[in-house]
Amino acid sequence: MSYRPISELLTAENLDTLARARECAEKFVRPFAAEWDRTAEYPWSAIEGLKRYDLFRVWIPKEYGGAGGGVLNLCLAVEELSRACGGFGVLYAVNALGSFPIILGGTPEQKEAWLPPIAAGEKLIAFGLSEKKSGSDAGSLRCRAEKKADGYTLNGTKKWNTNGGAADIYTVYASTDPSRGGRGISAFLIEKGHPGFVIGKREDLMGIRCVPVHELAFEDCLVGRHQLLGGREGHGFANAMATLDRARPAVAAQAVGLAQGALDLAIAYARDRQQFGQSVLSFQATQFLIAEMATRIEAARQLVYAAARALDLGARNVGKLAAMSKVFASDTAMEVTTNAVQLFGGYGYCRDYPIEKYMRDAKITQIYEGTNQVQRLVIGRALTRESVDDPKVERPVADREEAPDVATPPTMPVGA
Ligand code: CAA
Secondary structure, X not given: XXXXXXXXXXXXXXXXXXXHHHHHHHHHHHHHXXXXXXXXXXXHHHHHHHHHOOOXXXXXXXXXXXXXXXXXXXXXXXXHHXXXXXXXXXXXXHHHHHHHHHHHHOOHXXXXXXXXXXXXXXXXXXXXXXXXXXXXXXXXXXXXXXXXXXXXXXXXXXXXXXXXXXXXXXXXXXXXXXXHHHXXXXXXXXXXXXXXXXXXXXXXXXXXOOOOEEEEXXXXXXXXXXXXXXXXXXOHXXXXXXXXXXXXXXXXXXXXXXXXXXXXXXXXXXXXXXXXXXXXXXXXXXXXXXXXXXXXXXHHHHHHHHHHHHHHOOOOOOHHHHHHHHHHHHHHHHHHHHHHHHHOHHHHHOOOOOHHHHHHHHHHHHOOOOOHHHHHXXXXXXXXXXXXXXXXXXXXXXXXXXOOOOOOOOOOOOOO
């Protein structure tokens, strides 16, 4: 019933990460996933599992207490955890989303102070970019950070904070200069319990129900200058975008894991289910359906690995590949999990069986960390830039001093 990776395509380190994540998932996640989904309780016991299998170190650089496994090893771990529970997969992955801003843009002192406790699993971290009125148009955020003699005072709210309340550290984006739009956004590192920082309402979600998603509020929240990420104002938006480029393959890996988990269950069910005197799996219609599902999952997986490897090797212009992996894997997960419910027939629609949870968990992968419409926008803009003979295209967007000299298609008013 278990999916077997093509081990020849992976390194010994990759296979070790995958094996540890698989064992952790089977012992600490799968047996409890249905209960967490029903009660929406936080899976603290499985956080202990992640620590026991040393999985928080995976993506953190070696010099800061990590394993230096990069995005590919992160994706392998997320996929295996998500095969057992999509909610738990993202609960793990958002720690990478929260810490990439520090890895990419922190000062050496900030990296030294904040990354080792995350690597050791002592502190969980979350990412605060979206707001009630600022979702796809992330540059329009309104949370304000006003400069004071001894630091910055934050006022405003954040929305859709995954792992909110449970996390100890929050990477928070706020405007230090509203007159400069996106170029006035800065990032701050703030700990739970900091005066003026309030964990707000918890959302009642359709899926990924073991992960708390909260509003955050900042009420005259005074933070020190050492909490300004990178020690510089105005670099927050580019930092958030570069972070999302690294984190989107992990959402794609969550989608691949979900889809694979659903396919594994559907095949086992169809094999045991007898109708018209034979196993449902033996019908050609079923064979064609599972062949299609498996082929799409494998294509999505290899695209995730390609995007992750490109990021780890420092390839240029990787935002396009990261977006492609997220679009393709999440659309695949939605299609595969829906077909898996169909293969279970009436039982698939029942909470007594584990399969409908996969379909509910899959839906969010098409929405968060940038809707799939935003991903298509990112891909389309990259293709537009590549279509002109512009040497700036060969450099990462963050390195450019000015915007590309081509017409940019407008942002679509869609989704989050
Ligand atoms: N890397 C570095 N810099 C980048 C960049 C990248 N990938 N993409 C853009 N930038 C820079 C540009 O160079 C530009 O810099 P200058 O101002 O110096 O010229 C600046 O950022 C603005 O770029 P754009 O004009 O392209 O920005 P835009 O306003 O048109 O927005 C967008 C582009 C792709 C739509 C972006 O807003 C976006 O990704 N939106 C979706 C946001 C998102 O994913 N939110 C999810 C948050 S996390 C979550 O879901 C919850 C959770 O906890 C899981």
